Amino acid sequence: MCLQQKHEFEVAMTCEGCSxxxxxxxxxxxxxxFEIDLPKKLVWIESDKDVEVLMETLKKxxxxxxxxxxx
Amino acid sequence: LCxxxxxxxxxxxxxxxxxxxxxxxxxxxxxxIKVSLEQENATVIFDPSQQxxxxxxxxxxxxxxxxxxxx
Ligand SMILES: [Cu+2]
Ligand SMILES: [Cu+2]
Numbered sequence: 742m743c744l745q746q747k748h749e750f751e752v753a754m755t756c757e758g759c760s761x762x763x764x765x766x767x768x769x770x771x772x773x774x775f776e777i778d779l780p781k782k783l784v785w786i787e788s789d790k791d792v793e794v795l796m797e798t799l800k801k802x803x804x805x806x807x808x809x810x811x812x
Numbered sequence: 813l814c815x816x817x818x819x820x821x822x823x824x825x826x827x828x829x830x831x832x833x834x835x836x837x838x839x840x841x842x843x844x845i846k847v848s849l850e851q852e853n854a855t856v857i858f859d860p861s862q863q864x865x866x867x868x869x870x871x872x873x874x875x876x877x878x879x880x881x882x883x
Contacts, residue, residue, distance in 0.1 A: 758824030759831075762876030764823070772817030802876050 746794060749809040750784045752799055758766065762802045769797055813843060816865040818854045820847065823879035828877075834872055839863065851881070 743793045754760050760779045767775050773788040774797075786795055792808060823829060829847045832854065837845045841862025845852035847854045856868050865881050 755827045756825045758822060758828040761822050761824075762828070765876035768876070801874055805836040 744769045746787070746789070746811045747787070748795060749812045750786065750795070751782055751807040751809055752784050752802070753792050753805040754756065754779055759802065759804060763804075765770055766798055766801050770794075783809075813857055814865075815855065815857050816868065817882055818856065818865065818869050818872060819880045819882050820852055820854050820872055823847070823849055823852065823877060825849070832872065832875060832877065835875060836868065838867070839868075839871060849858045854879075 744756060745779060754763060757779070760777050763784060767773055767786065773782060773786055773790065775786045777784050784799065788795060794809070796806060796808060820832065822850065823832070826849065829849050832847050833845050836842060836854070836856065841859040842856060844860065845854060854872065864870040869879045869881055
Protein backbone atom coordinates (compact mmCIF):
# COMPACT_ATOMS: atom_id res chain seq x y z
CA MET A 742 0.00 0.00 0.00
CA CYS A 743 1.47 3.31 -1.06
CA LEU A 744 1.16 6.40 1.01
CA GLN A 745 -1.41 8.66 -0.57
CA GLN A 746 -0.60 12.29 -1.10
CA LYS A 747 -2.99 15.13 -0.53
CA HIS A 748 -3.03 17.51 -3.46
CA GLU A 749 -4.42 21.01 -3.27
CA PHE A 750 -6.09 22.53 -6.32
CA GLU A 751 -7.63 25.92 -6.80
CA VAL A 752 -10.74 25.63 -8.97
CA ALA A 753 -12.70 28.69 -10.10
CA MET A 754 -15.99 27.54 -8.56
CA THR A 755 -18.65 30.16 -7.94
CA CYS A 756 -21.66 28.25 -6.66
CA GLU A 757 -23.05 24.88 -5.60
CA GLY A 758 -23.58 24.00 -9.25
CA CYS A 759 -19.83 24.24 -9.80
CA SER A 760 -18.86 22.33 -6.68
CA UNK A 761 -21.53 19.73 -7.46
CA UNK A 762 -20.04 19.24 -10.92
CA UNK A 763 -16.53 18.97 -9.47
CA UNK A 764 -17.69 16.43 -6.93
CA UNK A 765 -19.47 14.37 -9.61
CA UNK A 766 -16.48 14.20 -11.98
CA UNK A 767 -14.19 13.26 -9.08
CA UNK A 768 -16.62 10.57 -7.91
CA UNK A 769 -16.34 8.94 -11.32
CA UNK A 770 -12.59 8.49 -10.80
CA UNK A 771 -11.82 5.37 -8.85
CA UNK A 772 -9.50 5.55 -5.88
CA UNK A 773 -9.78 9.18 -4.91
CA UNK A 774 -11.13 10.82 -1.81
CA PHE A 775 -11.65 14.54 -1.80
CA GLU A 776 -12.82 17.58 0.08
CA ILE A 777 -14.22 20.77 -1.45
CA ASP A 778 -14.16 24.23 0.11
CA LEU A 779 -16.44 26.33 -2.08
CA PRO A 780 -15.86 29.76 -0.44
CA LYS A 781 -12.09 29.33 -0.67
CA LYS A 782 -12.39 27.71 -4.14
CA LEU A 783 -10.12 24.89 -2.98
CA VAL A 784 -10.27 21.18 -3.66
CA TRP A 785 -8.14 18.68 -1.75
CA ILE A 786 -7.69 15.31 -3.33
CA GLU A 787 -6.12 12.26 -1.74
CA SER A 788 -5.06 9.86 -4.43
CA ASP A 789 -2.07 8.00 -5.79
CA LYS A 790 -2.99 9.11 -9.30
CA ASP A 791 -0.76 11.52 -11.22
CA VAL A 792 -1.38 15.22 -10.75
CA GLU A 793 -1.85 15.43 -14.54
CA VAL A 794 -4.74 12.98 -14.39
CA LEU A 795 -6.38 14.86 -11.53
CA MET A 796 -5.86 18.15 -13.34
CA GLU A 797 -7.45 16.85 -16.56
CA THR A 798 -10.39 15.51 -14.59
CA LEU A 799 -10.98 18.81 -12.80
CA LYS A 800 -10.71 20.70 -16.08
CA LYS A 801 -13.61 18.71 -17.49
CA UNK A 802 -15.92 20.97 -15.49
CA UNK A 803 -14.86 23.84 -17.72
CA UNK A 804 -13.44 25.92 -14.86
CA UNK A 805 -9.98 27.30 -14.48
CA UNK A 806 -7.77 25.00 -12.40
CA UNK A 807 -4.51 25.76 -10.63
CA UNK A 808 -2.32 23.26 -8.80
CA UNK A 809 -1.07 24.42 -5.40
CA UNK A 810 1.10 21.44 -4.56
CA UNK A 811 0.85 18.79 -1.89
CA UNK A 812 -0.24 19.66 1.61
CA LEU B 813 -27.34 19.51 -39.68
CA CYS B 814 -29.43 18.22 -36.81
CA UNK B 815 -30.85 19.81 -33.71
CA UNK B 816 -31.40 18.12 -30.38
CA UNK B 817 -32.71 19.18 -27.01
CA UNK B 818 -30.93 17.61 -24.06
CA UNK B 819 -32.13 17.79 -20.46
CA UNK B 820 -29.40 19.08 -18.11
CA UNK B 821 -29.64 18.88 -14.33
CA UNK B 822 -27.41 20.39 -11.69
CA UNK B 823 -26.90 23.90 -13.07
CA UNK B 824 -27.48 26.64 -10.56
CA UNK B 825 -26.30 29.86 -12.15
CA UNK B 826 -25.06 31.67 -15.22
CA UNK B 827 -21.54 30.43 -14.78
CA UNK B 828 -22.69 26.82 -15.03
CA UNK B 829 -24.53 27.74 -18.24
CA UNK B 830 -21.47 29.49 -19.59
CA UNK B 831 -19.06 26.67 -18.89
CA UNK B 832 -21.32 24.18 -20.67
CA UNK B 833 -21.85 26.48 -23.63
CA UNK B 834 -18.12 27.06 -23.93
CA UNK B 835 -16.95 23.50 -23.56
CA UNK B 836 -19.66 21.75 -25.57
CA UNK B 837 -19.70 24.57 -28.11
CA UNK B 838 -16.03 23.99 -28.84
CA UNK B 839 -16.43 20.28 -29.60
CA UNK B 840 -15.87 19.29 -33.23
CA UNK B 841 -19.13 19.21 -35.17
CA UNK B 842 -21.04 21.46 -32.77
CA UNK B 843 -22.38 24.43 -34.70
CA UNK B 844 -24.44 26.14 -32.02
CA ILE B 845 -25.51 25.59 -28.44
CA LYS B 846 -28.05 27.37 -26.25
CA VAL B 847 -28.31 26.38 -22.63
CA SER B 848 -31.32 27.39 -20.55
CA LEU B 849 -30.99 27.48 -16.79
CA GLU B 850 -34.77 27.90 -16.28
CA GLN B 851 -35.75 25.06 -18.57
CA GLU B 852 -32.78 22.92 -17.53
CA ASN B 853 -31.91 21.99 -21.05
CA ALA B 854 -29.46 22.51 -23.87
CA THR B 855 -30.40 22.92 -27.50
CA VAL B 856 -27.57 21.88 -29.76
CA ILE B 857 -27.19 22.21 -33.51
CA PHE B 858 -24.65 19.70 -34.72
CA ASP B 859 -23.15 17.93 -37.69
CA PRO B 860 -24.39 14.31 -37.53
CA SER B 861 -21.20 13.03 -39.15
CA GLN B 862 -19.20 14.17 -36.11
CA GLN B 863 -21.61 14.10 -33.16
CA UNK B 864 -24.78 12.35 -32.09
CA UNK B 865 -27.37 13.14 -29.40
CA UNK B 866 -25.75 10.38 -27.33
CA UNK B 867 -22.20 11.70 -27.70
CA UNK B 868 -23.36 15.21 -26.78
CA UNK B 869 -25.27 14.00 -23.75
CA UNK B 870 -22.23 11.99 -22.69
CA UNK B 871 -20.00 15.05 -23.03
CA UNK B 872 -22.32 17.00 -20.71
CA UNK B 873 -22.30 14.11 -18.21
CA UNK B 874 -18.54 14.11 -18.41
CA UNK B 875 -18.53 17.71 -17.17
CA UNK B 876 -20.32 16.67 -14.01
CA UNK B 877 -23.94 17.49 -14.87
CA UNK B 878 -26.79 15.02 -15.09
CA UNK B 879 -27.98 14.81 -18.64
CA UNK B 880 -30.57 12.82 -20.52
CA UNK B 881 -32.19 12.78 -23.93
CA UNK B 882 -35.84 13.74 -23.60
CA UNK B 883 -37.32 12.26 -26.78
CU1 LIG C 1 -21.36 27.57 -10.23
CU1 LIG D 1 -23.49 27.88 -11.44
